[in-house]
Amino acid sequence: NYDYKDRYLFEANFRYDGTSRFIKRNRWAFFPSFSAGWRISEESFMAGARNAINQLKLRTSWGKLGNQNIGSSYYPFTETLAVGSISMADKIYQLVTLNTMANPDLRWEETTMTGSGIDAVLFKRFSVTADWYKKNTDGILLTLNTSQLIGLNSPYQNAAKVRNTGWEISSRYDNQWGDFKLGVGLNLSDVKNEIIDMKGQTSGSLLRQQEGYAVNSIYGYIADGLYQSQDEIDEGPTQFGTLHPGDIKYKDLAGAFDENGNAIPDGIINDDDKTIIGSTIPRYTYGLNLDFGWKGFRLGAFLQGVGKVDGYLNSHYVIPAVNSSAIKTWQLDYWTEENRDATFPRVSITSANNSQNSNFWMKSAAYVRLKNIQIGYALPKNLLKKIGISDLYLYVNGQNLFTGTDFWQGYDPEVAYDAGAADGVTLGGAAYYPQVKVYSFGIDVKLR
Numbered sequence: 084n085y086d087y088k089d090r091y092l093f094e095a096n097f098r099y100d101g102t103s104r105f106i107k108r109n110r111w112a113f114f115p116s117f118s119a120g121w122r123i124s125e126e127s128f129m130a131g132a133r134n135a136i137n138q139l140k141l142r143t144s145w146g147k148l149g150n151q152n153i154g155s156s157y158y159p160f161t162e163t164l165a166v167g168s169i170s171m172a173d174k175i176y177q178l179v180t181l182n183t184m185a186n187p188d189l190r191w192e193e194t195t196m197t198g199s200g201i202d203a204v205l206f207k208r209f210s211v212t213a214d215w216y217k218k219n220t221d222g223i224l225l226t227l228n229t230s231q232l233i234g235l236n237s238p239y240q241n242a243a244k245v246r247n248t249g250w251e252i253s254s255r256y257d258n259q260w261g262d263f264k265l266g267v268g269l270n271l272s273d274v275k276n277e278i279i280d281m282k283g284q285t286s287g288s289l290l291r292q293q294e295g296y297a298v299n300s301i302y303g304y305i306a307d308g309l310y311q312s313q314d315e316i317d318e319g320p321t322q323f324g325t326l327h328p329g330d331i332k333y334k335d336l337a338g339a340f341d342e343n344g345n346a347i348p349d350g351i352i353n354d355d356d357k358t359i360i361g362s363t364i365p366r367y368t369y370g371l372n373l374d375f376g377w378k379g380f381r382l383g384a385f386l387q388g389v390g391k392v393d394g395y396l397n398s399h400y401v402i403p404a405v406n407s408s409a410i411k412t413w414q415l416d417y418w419t420e421e422n423r424d425a426t427f428p429r430v431s432i433t434s435a436n437n438s439q440n441s442n443f444w445m446k447s448a449a450y451v452r453l454k455n456i457q458i459g460y461a462l463p464k465n466l467l468k469k470i471g472i473s474d475l476y477l478y479v480n481g482q483n484l485f486t487g488t489d490f491w492q493g494y495d496p497e498v499a500y501d502a503g504a505a506d507g508v509t510l511g512g513a514a515y516y517p518q519v520k521v522y523s524f525g526i527d528v529k530l531r
Contacts, residue, residue: 304334309328
């Protein structure tokens, strides 16, 4: 660390990390980081503005860190042998097999981050911190598809690059007018996540890893409403199973292209018609803190939320009575001959068409939630002296009292997706108990 006249700041860090997960020549790696700051408010030319600008600091940084975690494989550079047996002609033969390829060229996954920021305090009441950053992760450790002719499972590779670019801003205002106190805090961030390189490959059926898109993008068909008649089905593309009026219609995206670059449908809905339909990574995250005080009364509230993010519930969670679940009122708006303008397709437990991954089951998972609110009153101390009490504070508290969202009713948009769901990947908290509202009452007492 170096500090000159409390104005010019410099810091350097040097890491040399080693791991037994890589062979000797790749075991150790050097990870430096540097940062610098300039406290402009301490300069002589800022003397006349110090009543308004109490603190002003510019800073910038660059650094690199490594990652060596590869699932449960401790030594992926030299795969272990599997011991087993096989029964043939009433005899048992012992077997020793190699099931997964080894990769001796594995090295550290490296994340390089560059950022700049500003810190300021104005009029002794208002503070603000703003940051911009770019984070590049190179050599991400994962498995890619290999030819089945090899006969072995794919090895880990340093195979992908991901970039995160974003900004963050937080501010706080505190003031007091006589017996009235006010405090307001706000934070807002924006991040754009993108896979830069995956060696031209893709992975994932519902959650997709694909170059040019965010990690864990949602992949599926684009729904084009519901079929209303058998004639409409006969004129449409070939889809999945036997179609009936009330089934989901999908857009035919694959096929040749005309001279203007527009797709010419090929009349068949298959994997070639799938595309990226959404993102599970929120673009915006925000929060708001409010603090009020007047004499003995206090009010505190905290709101938080996310914006521009998608959630997915497949038909197993939306169609009524599936998985023996209780029927919700909004699920009753399904297609029938008498209800053609329905929200959901016809009810069927055999349809292979309606359970396909598509944006029909996807909704915005953006939300704003009142996470906590507390109202309290501190009794005047002069009234407490007679009974030997120093402080007595009464309060009422509520958690998760309000949630504003367009996500599926009854499901929590805040819970992360569960990649281990038995029926594929389930997003938006379908496999979790939703958050509950909590009301509480309390008394804080301090005796002399």
